[in-house]
Amino acid sequence: MDASAQQGFGEILSHFIGWAYFIAWSASFYPQAILNWRRKSVQGLSMDFIYLNVLGFLCYSIFNLSFYYSPEVQEEYRKRNDGQDNLVRANDVFFAVHALILSSFTLFQTLIYKRDEGQKVSSPTKLLILISTFGASIVFGAAYVGTSQWIDLLYYLSYIKLGISFIKYCPQVYLNYASQSTVGWSIHNILLDFTGGALSIGQLVLDAYISGDWSGISGDPVKFGLGFLSIAFDLVFMTQHFILYRNREDFYAPLSMMENNGEARESKKLLLLPSHKTYLSMQREDARVSRPASMKDLELGFDDSQYSTRH
Template sequence: METASNFGIILSRTIGWIYFFAWSISFYPQAILNWRRKRVHGLSIDFLWYNVFGFACYTIFNLAFFSSEQIRKEYRDRNNGKDNLVQINDVAFSLHALILSTITLVQTFIYKVYQSQQISTVAFSLMSILLFFSSSLLFGAIFGLCHWIDLLYYLSYVKLCFSFIKYVPQAYLNFKRRSTVGWSIYNILLDFTGGILSIFQLVLDAYLQDNWHGILGDYVKLGLGFLSISFDLLFMTQHYILYRNREDPDILDILPDENSESTLLIAPQSDKQLNRYV
């Protein structure tokens, strides 16, 4: 029985690091694609901002749950003495994801083609409101008006919210352009793999610890897994079935201006040059 338990622990850790690498590597194809194309047309700016904001919240959540004894105690007090299921690979993934998401966002300032390629008013307003409430809870925790774990749970809600809505602008942009050119499919395939393994590890850990409530206690990880899988299936459908034509619909030498208020910033590469990287 002990041998089976040890094997389960080793299997869980192995799965954890495999999904860590799959999810972590998934951030590189888009950044590499942007660098090789020297443009970010076809990539939703709102998606990138949501990504950075969300992973900042997720990183704080994982770091606190993994390393803070006070947070771990508050969690045990609310969950019949059970420990939370956040592991070191969760911390490593969220921190790495935050760094790579930030790098990709910075690329949009370097490879911007149109002045209109910027965060939307809706996205800016939403993040400002959520940041205001985060600050309010922070001051509440500092002055003892609420528990620190309440602030962390709020941040996890924010991450889940962004994990859902962040894909919507990109999915709509693909639909509007009838193309996935500029949006790397490789990050989707890797993300899909990571989502499957993440959920499997969470279920396995709950089984090994006989703590099925722990699945709901780490609902951020559970929700991230299911959301990733759902939207990855949508993007794979768009890329491989609905919009199989790899010609870029935004040929800038044919359409020199995106709209009446846009300003062209850099000269485009040829259509052939742009599409060979997709």
């Protein structure tokens, strides 16, 4: 196979990998939204993660849209990278915009579904969002008056996205640790995200190899860094879900959902007993009461013989 044929095959493979990671990463947003809808609750989901996720994908959408559609930005990139074109592809644009829409929808779910009383956006996260927005406004103003280029604003937004991609997962990791559970956090989201991250890095490396320009990786740091960060945190979440916190009975889930899943058949019987029914009602109405690790906790110290038909 000659060099031109190899390059042609590589470009086809890159195109295929690009759409494969787009599908995997895009699909990863649906399991969490579906889980929230089925539970009619966002308990177990970090509010910091949700709000940072929306901000991050807003920055990422602006970055990709500008690099893909703006001739001015494309020319600025070529001047800084020895005439080479940037490596943003159509699937990058579609993914970013789709992710922004789905993450915004998940944020909307937090406004309409049940959550704990203390389940709010933390002050540090509010401050981070404020500082990021203020900084972007300054860089935008500088680009607008001509003291800097538009590509500088886009790189600033890309670094916000990259930083958020690291920070946003930390509250969820801690929340899982504090509750000793991953209930409310979809593992299917993580598995798809892991697949997308690996494919994203693979496409970027393949494109750089085909073009012979490895500066393409440094020229698109957000995509390269995003892939590695997503893989690292996905491994943490998989460890929590499959190894550390394997008890996944959802105390807050509607009874109908447990029945449909075939889960906790014995728990269903417990919920019908008078004292457990009262206790469950109190737990659901008072968000300040801590959630038991599992339904088995309800059995501790409870003697159901007093409710037998002979009593």
